């Protein structure tokens with residue numbers, strides 16, 4: 001691996017930051033160094049050479065940021081989470097919005113779109129025939145423009161879709177097979193059905209820089225903050241709290257958890273074996289009690305009790 005420590009590393013990082021507007025200082029140092037080293041190796045360049053290469057090639061900083069933003073994802077990734085969402089959380093969100101019949105959802109760090117599409121499919125399944133009367137606004141954002149292009153098309157290679165082991169009902173209802181060319185050339189692929197695609201709005205958005213939406217019922221930010229430094233994660237979590245409606249949900253990746261400093265902001269609920277965070281309204285009795293370090297006990301019907309620690 002090429003050596004990218006000290007001066008070269010800082011100069012490369014600053015230059016990439018300046019050119020893309022992505023504050024790379026917010027990402028874990030090890031993570032960033034490994035990516036710079038990997039990029040040097042794939043280009044066969046020394047760190048010094050790479051510094052001038054970034055300055056001379058306008059598109060390099062953008063290309064680097066695309067490989068930096070790890071974008072592994074998939075339809076219904078972490079099946080248990082979607083099961084719990086479908087069977088409990090989404091039902092609660094729907095009940096809370098019965099009057100307006102409008103749902104506001106946000107997939108922050110949506111990569112190539114599989115996550116927001118999966119949530120919309122889950123909701124459509126849950127609502128069944130009633131779905132026609134509901135408005136679902138799914139905002140799906142990512143810092144990586146190339147991924148968003150793919151996401152908007154809704155077209156995925158067949159191998160990738162089949163790997164997701166989708167339930168046959170979901171697969172039959174929400175995916176259409178694309179015709180191959182008459183000579184059989186081209187990669188077999190599937191497109192997400194129009195009634196799902198039309199409910200998702202993809203937008204380029206940098207979580208570390210751009211303003212957040214407001215009055216959201218459900219935010220998914222899974223496997224995104226895992227690469228960022230703790231102090232920046234804290235800022236983002238506070239902003240997610242502000243962005244949510246009272247009682248709205250924040251969903252993190254399976255290897256992510258909020259630390260105890262967020263106890264007055266979110267209740268951590270275990271639903272069908274999966275963890276979800278529900279916003280505690282700012283200034284509520286519950287929030288005050290929790291800031292006084294009482295223990296919160298939530299039973300299976302989501303009834304809340306406070307006990308002295």
Ligand SMILES: C[S@@+](CC[C@H](N)C(=O)[O-])C[C@H]1O[C@@H](n2cnc3c(N)ncnc32)[C@H](O)[C@@H]1O
Nearest residue numbers: 069070071072073109111143144206207222223
């Ligand atoms: C590993 S993918 C997660 C995709 C999906 N949420 C999931 O869990 O399957 C991480 C995504 O976060 C995006 N990302 C990283 N930093 C970001 C930032 N500052 N603002 C917005 N998106 C970011 C990356 O571009 C990437 O698509």
